[in-house]
Amino acid sequence: MSLAEKIYNHSPIFIQNLLITAYGYRLKKARYTQRFHHYCSSLIESQHYSSDKLRELQEKRFQKVLSESLPHVPFYQSILKEKALSPSEINLNNYTSVFPVLTKEILRNNQHAFVNSQKQPHKTETINTSGTSGTPLSITTTTDTLQQNYAFFNRCLSWAGVKHGDRCATFAGRVFISPTQNKAPYWRYNHASNAMLCSSYHISSQTIPSYIRALEKFDPVYIDSYPSALYEIAKYINQTGLNHTIRPKCIITSSETLFDYQRAALEQAFHCKVYDHLGSAEMVTLISQCEHGQYHFNPEFGLFEILDEDDAPVATGTPGRLICTSLINPAMPLIRYELGDSVTLSPDSCECGRHFPVVASLVGRTDDMIIGCDGRRIGRLDPIFKKMSSEIKETQIIQNDLTNITLKIVADDNYDKKLTNNIIDELKIRIGDCIQYHVEYVDTIPKTRSGKFRAVVSLIDTAQ
Structure with a gap:
């Protein structure tokens, strides 16, 4: 445990709120810059592009990743040398014949071989992830890439009718409350981000009433949660018939597979729609629900393929392995990366009018409780x-x-x-x-x- 963690853990609650707010202010200042707002504006515009224009934008982004990264990434340097190719000879039409499918095992065993040597260490950031397989990975990225990532999430929020900065209650995997604490409050406040941070690890039939009272008082515009955490509160509300005044505009879920029974319980308990999305710490894909409830690939974020066990493309409507290529992270470009999820692509378009591929079904994390x-x-x-x-x-x-x-x-x-x-x-x-x-x-x-x-x-x- 670090010194900062020890100081936090031994501080009174109001000091913990101040420390969380100070940290939140620091993150807000770094993340939500003028460049972030520029990316937000660009994404609001590009979501209305035609299929052809989106394809042109993907090619442009792909070429940028290839030219900036491939000559400086050892893993891809060896492939280009073996095939006697230059980055300029690769495009959306032929890249799948140039690069093999990249598994998590290959990445884990050769993480440094995927880092762009031109990116100076003091200008990069590292994201640690366990991945969907419980395998630790370290992903190298930049502040600019993270700002793009936040801008994409902001567009997901806009589809749900909310925006960054709206009053939000969150239930996630952070530990910010002592496990020995046995009475409320099981939440802290990040006033810099207008957020109520709720512990996912103290929810029980005995503590849920206190969570509900706190949420009523905070009155969140939206709730951002792991499905399993908020489901326990929703189930309590539905089973007891409890009357409450929590009325968020929407619930945003991610990081776990959202099951149908969970969605139904959440929407019944909180009288609003649930908007689910699937992303990854490797930043290779983003799948999110639009206003009409359809799951969409975000084409500006990354490329995708759906393959069978022999690495051949499956027919539309057939489930297959999700293979992704990032278009936003030149510091550690992952090309044809296998996430470990299975998806089915729909042949249908969506009433929302966006020319984004529609996902008929997806299988993310299916961990037991x-x-x-x-x-x-x-x-x-x-x-x-x-x-x-x-x-x-x-x-x-x-x-x-x-x-x-x-x-x-x-x-x-x-x-x-x-x-x-x-x-x-x-x-x-x-x-x-x-x-x-x-x-x-x-x-x-x-x-x-x-x-x-x-x-x-x-x-x-x-x-x-």
Whole structure:
């Protein structure tokens, strides 16, 4: 734990709010610059482009990534040398025959080989992600790329009828409240961003009433949440028939698969529409819902392919592996990157009028829920592994019963087993310390019949 974290954890709540607000102000100043607003304006304009004009814009962005990055990225340098090609000879029509499909394993084992050597370290930022497979990755990017990313999210908000800066309540994977805190408030305030940050790790049948009262008082314009966290509150409202005054314009969900029963419960409880979107820390694709409820690829963000197990394109309407190419991150360009998700492309257009590809169905994270010591149902535990050593290849959390959890770790030969204690400590923060944690070091972790990796597995038979 850093000194700053120790100071925060031992500070009174009003000081924690001040510290969070100060940090939020710093992020706001760095993220939402004049360039961010320029990107927002450009995206509002380009969403009305014709299919041909969008294709031209994709080609322009792709050529920019190729010319700025490929000569300075070792992994792609070797491919160009082997094929005796220059970046100028590659375009949207032939790139799939030039570059192989890039798997997470290849990226994880060669992360530095994908970094643009022309980008000076002091001008880049690193994003740590566990990925959908529980495999730690470090993504190199720039402030400019992050501002583009925020601008795309702002467009997602606009489709839902809200905007950056509107009063927002969030439920995510951050830990900003001590696990030993046993009474409200289970939330803090970032006044710089007009946001109420709600802990996803303290939600239980005993604490939900206090969350509801706080949300009523804060009166958010929208709620941005992991589906599993807000679903627990929605389920409580629906089952008890509780009358409340929480009336957001919309709910924004991401980071987990949004199940139909969750969407129905959220919309019933909060009397508004849910707008879901799928992104990735690797910044290779963005799929978001429009005003008419259709999922769309955002074509200015990245290219996509849907392939079968033999790397051949599938027919429209047939599910396949999602392969993506980023158009916004020249600091670490990922070309034909396999996210690990399965999607089905729709042949239909959308009533919204945008010429964006329509997604008929998508399968994102399907992690099971973990049951905490006090009966809380906890989802999205992968933030635990974001800052862990790259010596961890894969991890899997298995809840055997209400008192036992097994942690499986696939590590390389250099792994320091002392790091396991850090993982257990992080699990205790989120789940509780009344559970027995067992560690198994294994060579491989089996995948499901459909080839998907499950980072969390619950063997407890519980109803929704």
